[in-house]
Amino acid sequence: MKEQIVMDNKVILDVVVDVQKDFITGALANPxxxxxxxxxxxxxxxxxEAGHWMFFTKDTHPDNYLSTREGKALPVAHCIENTDGWNFAPELEDAMAKTEPEVSHICCKKTFGDYMLPSDILDELMMHNKAVTDIEKIIIYGYCTDICVISNAMVLRAAFPETEIEIQADCCAGVTPESHETALNAMRACQFRVSGQ
Structure with missing residues (x-):
């Protein structure tokens, strides 16, 4: 009789949203x-280091950003692909250089919510012979709470309706402290768990 090996298939996914220079000290600097x-x-x-799968989104705009719909509404050129402001914050780069996560995936996105993120997650699950039911939870944090964090949270909620999704509030920042709180309250209303407050 073959010995049966029981494995814990559950994984935790971190979605680290837009921790880029332009949102911290650059074009859209935020204290x-x-x-x-x-x-x-x-x-x-x-x-x-605890074994979470890491997904990093990068706001990614073309040179003609100011002529796009978003650029007309927010006329501040930022996160232009391959510019310094598009790069991850050095604090994040330095921290992640010391790790070797099983999954470390960078998702370049053209708009607030990354509509390809669920597909990227599903691809990684399939490559590791796992299913959606193997996700223990998704943890989301980054910038800005009231724009890209909430947008990606909603994309993931639509794609994974039965998965626990947690917002790590102390690792987020909004355009203003008030809009940060408004976004957290909106996410609570949509049945996200908010931690770190």
Missing amino acids: EAQTTVAHLAETARQNA
């Missing part, structure tokens, strides 16, 4: 992000 980025980077490092 709230500046105060949280070191803690965010350390949280990402610890979670990666």
Whole structure:
């Protein structure tokens, strides 16, 4: 009789949203992000070392950003692909350089919510012979709470309706402290778990 090996298939996914220079010290510099980025980077490092799968989104715009719909509404050129402001914050780069997560996936996105993120997650699950039911939970944190964090949370909620999704509030920053709180309350209303407050 063959010996049966029982394995814990559950994985925790971290979705680290837009921790890029332009949202911290660059074109859209944010004092709230500046105060949280070191803690965010350390949280990402610890979670990666604990075995979490890491997904990093990058806001990615073309040179003609100012002529796009978003650029007309927010006329501040930022996260232009291959510019310095598009790069991850050095705090995050330094923290992640010390880790070797099983999954470390960078998702370049053209708009607030990454509509390809669920597909990227499903691809990684399939490559590791896992299913959606093997996701223990998804943890989301990054910038800005009231724009890209909430947008990606909603994309993931639509794609994974039965999966627990947690927002790590102390690793987020909004455009303003008030809009940060408004976004957290909106996510609570949509049945996300908010932690770290």
